[in-house]
Amino acid sequence: xxxxxxxxxxxxxxxxxxxxxxxxxxxxxxxxxxxxxxxxxxxxxxxxxxxxxxxxxxxxxxxxxxxxxxxxxxxxxxxxxxxxxxxxxxxxxxxxxxxxxxxxxxxxxxxxxxxxxxxxxxxxxxxxxxxxxxxxxxxxxxxxxxxxxxx
Numbered sequence: 001x002x003x004x005x006x007x008x009x010x011x012x013x014x015x016x017x018x019x020x021x022x023x024x025x026x027x028x029x030x031x032x033x034x035x036x037x038x039x040x041x042x043x044x045x046x047x048x049x050x051x052x053x054x055x056x057x058x059x060x061x062x063x064x065x066x067x068x069x070x071x072x073x074x075x076x077x078x079x080x081x082x083x084x085x086x087x088x089x090x091x092x093x094x095x096x097x098x099x100x101x102x103x104x105x106x107x108x109x110x111x112x113x114x115x116x117x118x119x120x121x122x123x124x125x126x127x128x129x130x131x132x133x134x135x136x137x138x139x140x141x142x143x144x145x146x147x148x149x150x151x
Contacts, residue, residue, distance in 0.1 A: 008039065008040060008042055008110075008111055008112045009109065009110075009111050010039075010042070010044045010045075010046055010109065010110040010111070011046070011108070011109050012046035012047065012049060012106065012107055012108055012109065014047060015046075015106045015107070015108055015123070015125070016108070017128075017133065017136075018127065018128060018133075019104070019106055019123070019125035019126065019127055019128060020125060020126050020127075020128055020132070021108070021123040021124070021125050022103070022123070022124045022125060022126060023097075023123065023124040024108065024121055024122070024123045024124075025086060025090055025094070025121070025122050025123075025124075026119050026120070026121050026122075027058070027084040027085055027086045027119065027120050027121075027122055028084070028085035028086075028117060028118070028119060028120075029060070029082050029083070029084060029085065029118050029119070029120050030082060030083040030084075030085060031076075031082070031118060032076055033068075033071070033075060033076040034067070034068035034071040034075060034076055035065050035068075035076050035118075036118060037068045037070075037071070038065050038066050038067065038068045038076075039065060039110070039112065039118050040112065041068070041069075043065065043066035043068075044063070044064065044065050044066070044110055045063070045064040046063055046107045046108075046109075046110060047062075047064075048062035049061070049062040049063040049106065049107035050062055050104060050105065050106050050107065051084065051104075051105035051106070051107065051122055052105075053094075053095055053098060054081075056091070056095075057083055057084075057091075058083070058084045058086060058091060058094065058105075059081045059082060059083055059084065060081070060082050060084055060107055060120065060122075061081050062079065062107075063079070063082060063107060063110075063120075064078050064079050065078060066078055084120065084122070094124065097124050098124075102126055102127065103124060103125065103126055104124075104125055104126075104127070105122055105123070105124055105125070106122065106123055106125050107120055107121075107122055108121045108122060108123045109121040
């Protein structure tokens with residue numbers, strides 16, 4: 001019997017403002033202790049989260065998972081580096097792209113899959129300049145105004 005659809009969707013809204021996404025990947029996260037319970041409670045922040053390579057493995061840094069309120073001795077550290085689970089081909093591709101100047105890997109969205117696992121959507125991104133940000137804001141305002149007027 002399939003599990004119920006989860007409504008946990010934590011987004012990093014700042015990332016889409018600061019970066020232009022080139023490619024996206026869905027990665028599993030290696031969690032410890034009571035972290036999954038805090039994620040299911042929605043106590044997660046991706047505000048400053050970014051990914052880096054260490055020893056050929058991909059980690060996410062800056063993702064804040066609050067301590068579980070009902071936990072006791074098995075508590076986790078709220079902000080720590082967490083290993084991301086991708087297949088070898090994706091890791092090699094991201095490592096090669098990450099070494100290019102001007103590209104970075106950012107955490108975009110965290111959700112609970114149908115199987116009950118926490119998944120993190122990461123994106124290979126290129127930083128936007130100030131004029132790119134103004135153009136995206138202008139396009140968003142025009143689109144919103146057209147929807148409001150019924151076009």
